[in-house]
Amino acid sequence: MDVFLQTLVAGLLIGGIYALIGIGMTLIMGVMKIINLAHGQLMMVAMYITYVLFEQFHLDPYFALLVAMPCLFVIGALLQKYLLNPLLKVDSILPENQVLMTVGIAMVLTEIIRFIFRSDYRSVKTGYSTATFYIGGISFNIAMFIAFGIAVLLTVALFFFLLKTDVGKSVRATAQNKEAALLMGINAEWITVLTYGLGSALAAAAGTLLLPIYYLFPDIGGPFTLKAFVITMLGGMGSTIGAILGGVVLGVAESLGATYISMALKDAVAMVIFLLVLIFLPGGLKTLTKI
Amino acid sequence: MKRISWPTIVVIALLVLFPLVVQSDYYRHIFILSLMWVVIGSAWNLLAGYTGQVSFGHAIFFGTGAYTAGLGVTKLGISAWWGMLLGGPVALLVGLIIGWICFRLRGPYFALATIAIGEIFRLVAIDWRSMTDGMDGILIIQSFRSKLPYYYLALALAIACVFAVYLVLRSKWGYYFVAIREDQDVAETIGISSFRYKSLSLMISSYFTGMAGAFYMNYMAFIDPHVVFSLHDISIMAILVAIIGGVGTLWGPAVGAFIMVWLQEIFRSAFFGLLPQWVSEAHVLVFGLLVIFVIRYLANGIVGDWSKITGDWFKKKQLSYSSSGN
Amino acid sequence: MEQNGVRSSTTITYRTGGANMRKLLVLLTLVLAFAVVFSTTPAWSEETVKVGIILPLTGAQAAFGEIERNSFVMAAEKVNAAGGINGKQLELLFEDDTGKPEVARSAAEKLISKDKVVMLGGGYGSSETFAIAGVAQQNGMPFLVNTGSADKITEQGWDYVFRLNPPVSAYPAALESFLTEVVKPESCAILYEDSAFGTSGSKNFAETAERLGIKVVMMEGYSKGGVDFKPLLVKVKQANPDLVYMISYVMDASLLMTQSMELRVMPKLFVGGAAGFTLPEFVKNAGNAANMVYSATLWYETLPYPGASEYYEEYVKRFNKPTEYHGAEAYAACQVIADTLKRAKSFSAEDVKTALAETDMETVFGPVKFVSYDKKINQNKLPTYLVQWIDGKLELVWPKDVASKPYVYPIDWEKVWQ
Incomplete structure (x- = not known):
């Protein structure tokens, strides 16, 4: 029983981090209908920003959030404005050109970082990196616990932003029907720039919160990109609540898979679930909850 | 057949003569790799560029072909050359099953599904040790010391693949493929079974990719799951090869393959040692920048937009290319 | 109209409808011309003995590759300062395998057929080492492995492949x-x-x-x-x-x-x-x-091997960070390479291989002598x-x-x- 509970707790906690990674992606995919294959790499860039702030100025990663998120917002917005949006006007054979562009962006981001920081492994060690508390023999990692809390906070904030503010409503309108949104006088191009910026900033939050419990090197982005789209499809494209659900489901599924099937196959378990959802529940979990 | 004109013959003749002129095994090796990528790129291009199904999982077929050849040696005790016969059909079968699962999905969903399946294949190949020997990989001894047999085999494969794509595009299949790419729903309304023709396209594509995989096993003589089922080094490389050269053009992937393989090698070896070593670290960066540049300014790749630059009507021709057959 | 210097492209320039074909031709011819030019570049100097070293200099394992390259460079400088290989300078040509077996293979092909090295060294990851070993054996090129440690590398009966480090078992x-x-x-x-x-x-x-x-x-x-x-x-x-x-x-x-x-x-x-x-x-x-x-x-800096602690201190002084057993393996490999080439009757592959097989010396990494046991051949045994x-x-x-x-x-x- 202890094994099961500890596995479950581990899965829930890692799920919180996954959710954070997924929220940004779901926003981007919901509005732009493209897979952002540079998502993990944007997160990686944010982690390096946090790392530099920590090494040079001894800034705690939680405060670094306040720097890394705006930085990534700007980077994301610029990428959208100058690299992704222009593609809409280009007549090309494949509509997936934007997706392929994100592949190029991902490669360039990784290599620029490698040029600056080399391939060395780096880490940020804070007092709370390995701090834990125990309830009935089950251990809870504090840093992950906080990350979970922030994930929920950000989701709620984003939820209200989308629901209550004018800009948020425009984002949702663009996501639902771009042409109609244009007719209603929404500057769809600006909305996409904003969305990609926001999505990147959320990826930055994920990276910054992950850093104290993990480590850093330039190739770290790829696996997280995969996780991000799995979460997005699990939760349903564009659904912030879905992203939390998707993240937690993925975290728990991986943990249970690792414990009861095999650690080496835990990613395969995630991929199988992903495929099943894609085929049998194309709208993701949000179609079940109707949120 | 009139389009198989003498420039094609000149190209083929040049390629046939190449290893006789250049004695260096090193350059022959790079050419062999380039030709192998011509096969993979062209195969990907048939499915994605002409049928509109962007696959991020061609490593599935490449790896399946390679493992078919490799497992023939380790499990059945037959020569890896049987892989050249069996690799294609086995990959085709895998393609058929994957198509059956994935073709109900469209656009980005299809792409995502292929990534997922690719990852599943890689992870299972690593973990299923009793079958694949996991990360120990499979090692055989090359049959030939000389590069020439491999070179001509790769050349034959490349020619066969490009020619097959050419023939398909001249047939009514090609017309259906393009119709599905342009608008699947409209294609359905005029009676084209999109599932059937997407499957056909995938079958041809996976067949050739599997052959390339089997060739890789024979030539490189060593495979492991990370190498042949790699998302980055095979699946995405296949896409890059086609994009750089020109998606939806017959010769695009061929040009792209030579560019990518050479670029990689030139940078890796720091311009053959003429430039300082740090240059070698830039090869992926150059790939990335090239991809961004090509997508941004030459949306149809170097071959596809060559005509745009020279003010030709190539694009129109390109479309009629596939329909002119009947 | 473009690239007038290229022989065959001019002949088809004016053919209509073959724009893409023309492009391909130009490109191929260029590549071909390029290849011919480079394949005939003469060796820079006859005064050096070239040895190819393949290491992961980029990619996820670059950190280890760097320690090994630094150590190789240190050892080679020492060899050359002490008169080189019977008067000739030892020149190490480093190639990057990027942590991928197929790239390692390309690198080995290049070193053997283009750079005409007299022997190969390096080999970090087991898969890459295995791929290099296959090429070396097939080309009859002596290869001294210093890190790749999967057991199978010396269990293939490949007589051109020697391993300085103990196998992982x-x-x-x-x-x-x-x-x-x-x-x-x-x-x-x-x-x-x-x-x-x-x-x-x-x-x-x-x-x-x-x-x-x-x-x-x-x-x-x-x-x-x-x-x-x-x-x-x-x-x-x-x-x-x-x-x-x-x-x-x-x-x-x-x-x-x-x-x-x-x-x-x-x-x-x-x-x-x-x-x-x-x-x-x-x-x-x-x-x-x-x-x-x-x-x-496999190694520790206080071990009583000749030069071990000196190597450690010099490394720390020069590169400002500690080294560990990977570095010592690389340093020792360079010592063995120099010793082998000094003893070799000529730099032909056969003579180098014979000399390598007869190696019996002390290095910073311990004594090196290649023996056969169990299924392994040319394997150094170390505590x-x-x-x-x-x-x-x-x-x-x-x-x-x-x-x-x-x-x-x-x-x-x-x-x-x-």
């Missing part, structure tokens, strides 16, 4: 005597990265355990780069073994230890199977959790050692007669992890 040799004499564990869990190195090592350790009468209660692989190893460690905790043996690279190693600490997994001892566990990054990242962890190792992280410093603790500090055992984890 020999890594826990010192641990074996430590276990039988001191710890006497009854059960063990084996965790390993599912790479060629990890798989091969775990299989061998399981056999060793069986032989010593230690019950293997758990043996599980994982893919490197995971964030959360807790599901794996929960199972370890439940199985409650006396010994946890881990074959991991550096960052997985630190996560395994920090998360063991969080979950309070407390076996009698944790032992790493070399690789990641001996690097300074391990202790930097794992902090307190690294304390008292044992690891197998291995056990190190322990004691309060942030890596200490040699076993065998006792060479120890730099007495081992700490038994360990009270609650106190260590406080």
Whole structure:
């Protein structure tokens, strides 16, 4: 029983981090209908920003959030404005050109970082990196616990932003029907720039919160990109609540898979679930909850 | 057949003569790799560029072909050359099953599904040790010391693949493929079974990719799951090869393959040692920048937009290319 | 109209409808011309002896590649300062394998057929080393492996492939005597990265355990780069073994230890199977959790090998960071290469191979002599050692007669992890 509970707790906690990674992606995919294959790499860039702030100025990663998120917002917005949006006007054979562009962006981001920081492994060690508390023999990692809390906070904030503010409503309108949104006088191009910026900033939050419990090197982005789209499809494209659900489901599924099937196959378990959802529940979990 | 004109013959003749002129095994090796990528790129291009199904999982077929050849040696005790016969059909079968699962999905969903399946294949190949020997990989001894047999085999494969794509595009299949790419729903309304023709396209594509995989096993003589089922080094490389050269053009992937393989090698070896070593670290960066540049300014790749630059009507021709057959 | 200098392109320039074809032709001809030009570039100088060294200089393993390259360079400078190879300078040509077997293969092809090296060295990852070894054997080119340690590399009957470092199966040799004499564990869990190195090592350790009468209660692989190893460690905790043996690279190693600490997994001892566990990054990242962890190792700077401590000090002085067994392997490889080439009757592959086979010398990494045993040929046999992280410093603790500090055992984890 202890094994099961500890596995479950581990899965829930890692799920919180996954959710954070997924929220940004779901926003981007919901509005732009493209897979952002540079998502993990944007997160990686944010982690390096946090790392530099920590090494040079001894800034705690939680405060670094306040720097890394705006930085990534700007980077994301610029990428959208100058690299992704222009593609809409280009007549090309494949509509997936934007997706392929994100592949190029991902490669360039990784290599620029490698040029600056080399391939060395780096880490940020804070007092709370390995701090834990125990309830009935089950251990809870504090840093992950906080990350979970922030994930929920950000989701709620984003939820209200989308629901209550004018800009948020425009984002949702663009996501639902771009042409109609244009007719209603929404500057769809600006909305996409904003969305990609926001999505990147959320990826930055994920990276910054992950850093104290993990480590850093330039190739770290790829696996997280995969996780991000799995979460997005699990939760349903564009659904912030879905992203939390998707993240937690993925975290728990991986943990249970690792414990009861095999650690080496835990990613395969995630991929199988992903495929099943894609085929049998194309709208993701949000179609079940109707949120 | 009139389009198989003498420039094609000149190209083929040049390629046939190449290893006789250049004695260096090193350059022959790079050419062999380039030709192998011509096969993979062209195969990907048939499915994605002409049928509109962007696959991020061609490593599935490449790896399946390679493992078919490799497992023939380790499990059945037959020569890896049987892989050249069996690799294609086995990959085709895998393609058929994957198509059956994935073709109900469209656009980005299809792409995502292929990534997922690719990852599943890689992870299972690593973990299923009793079958694949996991990360120990499979090692055989090359049959030939000389590069020439491999070179001509790769050349034959490349020619066969490009020619097959050419023939398909001249047939009514090609017309259906393009119709599905342009608008699947409209294609359905005029009676084209999109599932059937997407499957056909995938079958041809996976067949050739599997052959390339089997060739890789024979030539490189060593495979492991990370190498042949790699998302980055095979699946995405296949896409890059086609994009750089020109998606939806017959010769695009061929040009792209030579560019990518050479670029990689030139940078890796720091311009053959003429430039300082740090240059070698830039090869992926150059790939990335090239991809961004090509997508941004030459949306149809170097071959596809060559005509745009020279003010030709190539694009129109390109479309009629596939329909002119009947 | 363009590229007038290119022979065949001009002849078809005016053909209409063949725009793409023309492009292809121009390109191919250029490439061809390029290739011909480069293939005929003469060797720079006859006064140097060229040896090709293939290492991962970029990619995930670049950190190790750099330590090895630095060490090779240091050793080569020393050789050349002392008169080189019978008056000729030793020139090392480094090639990057980027951590991929097929690139390693390309690099080997290039060194052999284009650069005309007299022998090959390097080989970091097991898969890459294996690929290089295949090329070397086929081309009849002597290849001295210094790090790639999967057992199969010297088990193929390849007579051109020599290995300076012990195979991974020999890594826990010192641990074996430590276990039988001191710890006497009854059960063990084996965790390993599912790479060629990890798989091969775990299989061998399981056999060793069986032989010593230690019950293997758990043996599980994982893919490197995971964030959360807790599901794996929960199972370890439940199985409650006396010994946890881990074959991991550096960052997985630190996560395994920090998360063991969080979950309070407390076996009698944790032992790493070399690789990641001996690097300074391990202790930097794992902090307190690294304390008292044992690891197998192949080398330690205080070992009584000629030049070992000098090498260590010079490295630290010059590159401002510590070196470890990978660096020593590379340095020793360069010593062996220089010695071999000095003794070789000529620089033909056959003579170099013969000289290499006759090697019998002392290096910073220990004595080098290639022997055949079990299924292996051309394999150097070396003792291995056990190190322990004691309060942030890596200490040699076993065998006792060479120890730099007495081992700490038994360990009270609650106190260590406080």
